[in-house]
Amino acid sequence: MSVHTILKMGNPILRKLSLPYSHGEIESEETKKLISDMFETMEAVGGIGLAAPQIGINKQLTIIELPTDSDRYPDAPSSERFVIFNPKISFLTDELQGFWEGCLSVPGLRGFVERPRRIKVDYLDQNGSQQSIELEGFLATVFQHELDHLFGKIYVDHIKDTKLLIFESEAHFLNKSE
Numbered sequence: 001m002s003v004h005t006i007l008k009m010g011n012p013i014l015r016k017l018s019l020p021y022s023h024g025e026i027e028s029e030e031t032k033k034l035i036s037d038m039f040e041t042m043e044a045v046g047g048i049g050l051a052a053p054q055i056g057i058n059k060q061l062t063i064i065e066l067p068t069d070s071d072r073y074p075d076a077p078s079s080e081r082f083v084i085f086n087p088k089i090s091f092l093t094d095e096l097q098g099f100w101e102g103c104l105s106v107p108g109l110r111g112f113v114e115r116p117r118r119i120k121v122d123y124l125d126q127n128g129s130q131q132s133i134e135l136e137g138f139l140a141t142v143f144q145h146e147l148d149h150l151f152g153k154i155y156v157d158h159i160k161d162t163k164l165l166i167f168e169s170e171a172h173f174l175n176k177s178e
């Protein structure tokens, strides 16, 4: 396993559309190694999601796991480990919810982003099996953030007011546990 360098905003790879995986590619040893490298890379920097383009691979793969003791998102609930290939998203409501998002490709900053509160995601898991999941709350935001990476988008694109883009070091309210 190895920890990869995470590309930062400004790198053109983060702005490209990523290509879907074939079943053969999902089952390959190379992809299995990539997934374990991605988890190792994400855990090394305390992230809760990482998309393949963030390590320079324009393919439709992202991983998500909310740990029980996240330093970066102390109030977030924990989740299972998700490995997501070729996702398709459907919005189940027009109702929006906002969270202070961060991104490993935009180090040091947080931005308040409003996104649909309930979504459905159809995708292939690490075995190439079709999955469909309905999500709400913070996890729905995390999925939308990670899926955006596969389509050349970064969370800052969704910020409606530049006053809502701030440095983590000034975001003292984020570490207040309610």
Ligand code: ZN
Pocket: 102, 103, 104, 105, 145, 146, 149
């Ligand atoms: Zn991100």
